[in-house]
Amino acid sequence: MKVKKIKKSILIIGLGKFGRYLALKMQDFGNQVMVVDKEEAESQKLATKIDDIFIGDCTNEEVLKSLGVTDFDICFVTIGENFESSITITMLLKKLGAKYTVVKTGSELQSELLRKIGADEIIYPEKELAEKLALxxxxxxxxxxxxxxxxxxxxxxxxVPQKWIGSSLMELDLRKKFGLNIIAIKNSNSVNVVPEPVESFREGDVIVVVGQHSTILKYIS
Structure with a gap:
């Protein structure tokens, strides 16, 4: 059975590098995307790639009204370098009835303020990337x-940890002993989703595991 893809209507305000990458990827997924920036030079960087481009200052309530923000499934505010503008635009989006707002931020303090004014979701890409790289x-x-x-x-x-190679899921009993769940085993030839208890680990296997951070880190640190 094929899963029907659900296209969304997306508004992206702010066309720095993050906003541009986001716009292109959302369009690649088949969504309807409108991008907005107050600088024509930034908008021109997507002129041949995104059909719906609007040049305007979204800190102006009348500009946002003209966009029809209630028609969009998700409104992204990706003006990370100008926090005052991000706050103003987020407040206006909520006032005008935006369904769901996602706001890019650059610090924990900014995140707290954005939550207080009603941002539905806050993204902190620099922090998230740094945490993943560190781990x-x-x-x-x-x-x-x-x-x-x-x-x-x-x-x-x-x-897969070296000490697990040659042992089966049943022998290791990871769920009972450590609260770890192996939800897939990958190798060069296949992906085994929800492996059987008798499945044994082999050299070169890559596993997908769910569990507590602290417990998993014991095996990969």
């Missing part, structure tokens, strides 16, 4: 990818 190189690059579920739990893609 990757702290573990000797045995970690391939990392998704934080909350402050205690993560999903991590990692090389």
């Amino acid at each position: 990757k190189y702290h573990t000797g690059q045995s970690m391939k990818s990392y998704l934080e579920l909350n402050k205690d739990y993560s999903i991590i893609e990692m090389e």
Whole structure:
């Protein structure tokens, strides 16, 4: 059965590097994307790649009204270098009835202020990238990818620990002993999703594991 792709209507305000990358990727996924920047020079960088480009200052309420913000599924505010503008635009988006606002920030203090004025989601890309890089190189690059579920739990893609090679999931009993769940085993030939208890680990396997950060780090540090 094919999964139907749901296209979204996306508004992106602010065309620095982050905003441009976001706009192009959202369009690649098949979404309807409008980008806005007050500087024509920034807008021109996407002129041949994004169909719907608007030049205007979104700190002006009338400009935002003209865009019809309630028609967009998600409104992104990616003006990280001008926090005053980010606050103003976020407040106006909420006032005008935006369905969901995602705001790029550059510090914890900014994040707190944005939450107080009603931002639905806050992204802090520099911090998130730094945390992932720190963990990757702290573990000797045995970690391939990392998704934080909350402050205690993560999903991590990692090389199988040497001491597990040759043993099966049943023998290791990771769920009972350590609260770890192996949800996939990958190798050069295939991906085994939800492996059987008798599945044994082999040299070169990459596993996808869910569990507490502290417990997983014991095996990859």
